[in-house]
Amino acid sequence: MRRVGKNSFTEIYFAGCNPSFVETSDGYVMIDSPQQPIDAVRWRERLEEKAPIRYLINTEPHADHIAGNAYFPKVEVIGQQQLKECFERYLEAFGSIDERRERAKASDPDSVWLLGHPGYPPSHPPSRVFEERLELHVGNHRFEIIHMPGHTKPQTSVYVPEEGVVFTGDNVFYKCRSWLQECDPWEWREALKSIAALDAEVIVPGHGEPCGKDYLEEQAQIVENWVGFVERLVERGLSAEEALQEKVSVTAQDPYPIGQRLFMYDQRLTEMTVRNLYKRIRERKEAE
Ligand SMILES: [Zn+2]
Numbered sequence: 001m002r003r004v005g006k007n008s009f010t011e012i013y014f015a016g017c018n019p020s021f022v023e024t025s026d027g028y029v030m031i032d033s034p035q036q037p038i039d040a041v042r043w044r045e046r047l048e049e050k051a052p053i054r055y056l057i058n059t060e061p062h063a064d065h066i067a068g069n070a071y072f073p074k075v076e077v078i079g080q081q082q083l084k085e086c087f088e089r090y091l092e093a094f095g096s097i098d099e100r101r102e103r104a105k106a107s108d109p110d111s112v113w114l115l116g117h118p119g120y121p122p123s124h125p126p127s128r129v130f131e132e133r134l135e136l137h138v139g140n141h142r143f144e145i146i147h148m149p150g151h152t153k154p155q156t157s158v159y160v161p162e163e164g165v166v167f168t169g170d171n172v173f174y175k176c177r178s179w180l181q182e183c184d185p186w187e188w189r190e191a192l193k194s195i196a197a198l199d200a201e202v203i204v205p206g207h208g209e210p211c212g213k214d215y216l217e218e219q220a221q222i223v224e225n226w227v228g229f230v231e232r233l234v235e236r237g238l239s240a241e242e243a244l245q246e247k248v249s250v251t252a253q254d255p256y257p258i259g260q261r262l263f264m265y266d267q268r269l270t271e272m273t274v275r276n277l278y279k280r281i282r283e284r285k286e287a288e
Contacts (some may be wrong), residue, residue: 004210005163007103007141011099012038015108015261016064017206020167021047027054031158031167031204033068037114040071040109053239054138057145058126059169059206060152061086070126071114078134079126083154086178086182087125096213106259108254134150148195150188151179151206155189166200173206174215176259177250178222186226192216207259230277234285237287240278242256244271 002010010020016035021028028047035058036041049054057078058066066087069077079087097101101115114120128134136143144159151200159165170179172192189280195203196216204210229252233243256265 002210004204005160005165008160008163008165008202008204010167010204011039011043012115012207012209015064016068017169018208019043019068020164021142021189022141022165022205023051023143023209024054026139027052029054029138029141029143030056030072032057032059032065032169032206033072033117035067036108037065037117038108040068041114044072044263045273057142057143057158058083059156059158059167061154062152062170063090063167065206066125067091067094070120070122073119073124075124077124077126078130078136078145080126080154080156081129081131082149082188084126084129086154088123091123095271096219098208110214113216118180122269128208135266146194148191149184150191151183151273153184155191155194157198159200161199164199164201165204166195166198168195169207171204172203172208172211172215172219173256173259174203174205174207175256176208177256177262177266178219178226178254179269179273180223180226181269181276183223183276183279185223187221188243189220190256192220222254225279226273226277229273231281234278234281240275243278248274250274 002012007023010018012018014034017032019034020031031054034043047219053075056072056075056077061083079103097116101112104112141162146157149155150159155171164231196213202210250270
């Protein structure tokens with residue numbers, strides 16, 4: 001558990017994203033949920049020992065940010081409208097409860113009995129939604145919940161002025177491999193500018209260590225590198241499949257290793273990134 005502000009904490013060592021919380025004078029506000037059921041349940045019991053959890057805000061629809069919501073069944077979940085719309089679809093892509101239970105036997109045996117546990121519904125999507133912004137007051141804290149599409153369409157940042165902290169989800173990957181498998185790279189660039197404009201000292205990324213604004217330029221450069229690489233493939237007139245036959249030097253675009261227990265997706269991620277950017281660059285050129 002890492003302190004990132006006077007009353008703000010994040011956990012960077014769980015399998016999955018960096019789930020976080022702010023302790024207010026009227027209970028906790030969580031940002032994303034621990035991916036592994038056993039982590040989620042332990043986390044909840046530890047927090048509720050001291051004070052109630054008031055809200056859970058999701059920054060994006062990727063399973064490592066939302067799968068653990070199920071283990072907070074009584075907590076009101078907040079998310080961007082499009083996140084609510086795609087919530088179940090993204091969880092389906094993560095696998096059925098039976099498939100997840102089978103996988104967990106090898107990767108997370110302590111969680112097996114919690115998958116499909118009668119006390120927890122299979123999912124827990126947002127019940128409170130917003131389009132562009134939502135301001136939330138809890139105890140003495142104000143939460144500015146801001147739609148910042150980029151890494152995903154419903155991508156959201158949670159800025160807490162009293163703490164000088166912004167939680168960005170995967171619009172920032174601090175010194176670990178950036179996932180561009182469905183991003184809009186141009187919106188992502190704008191999102192990074194919006195994050196830079198906030199009066200926050202600490203950025204809590206979706207993955208990796210908390211960092212400062214000085215990292216945002218490097219994050220933008222990694223997205224830019226990938227766009228440049230795929231643009232050159234498109235300019236050579238290759239099809240997406242031909243482009244994928246080319247040797248891709250991942251480290252030339254992004255020097256960082258793949259994060260938290262995600263090494264098995266290494267090759268697939270590169271392919272998904274090239275396919276996604278290829279399609280978007282082609283569409284953009286056609287629209288010109
Ligand atoms: Zn993500």
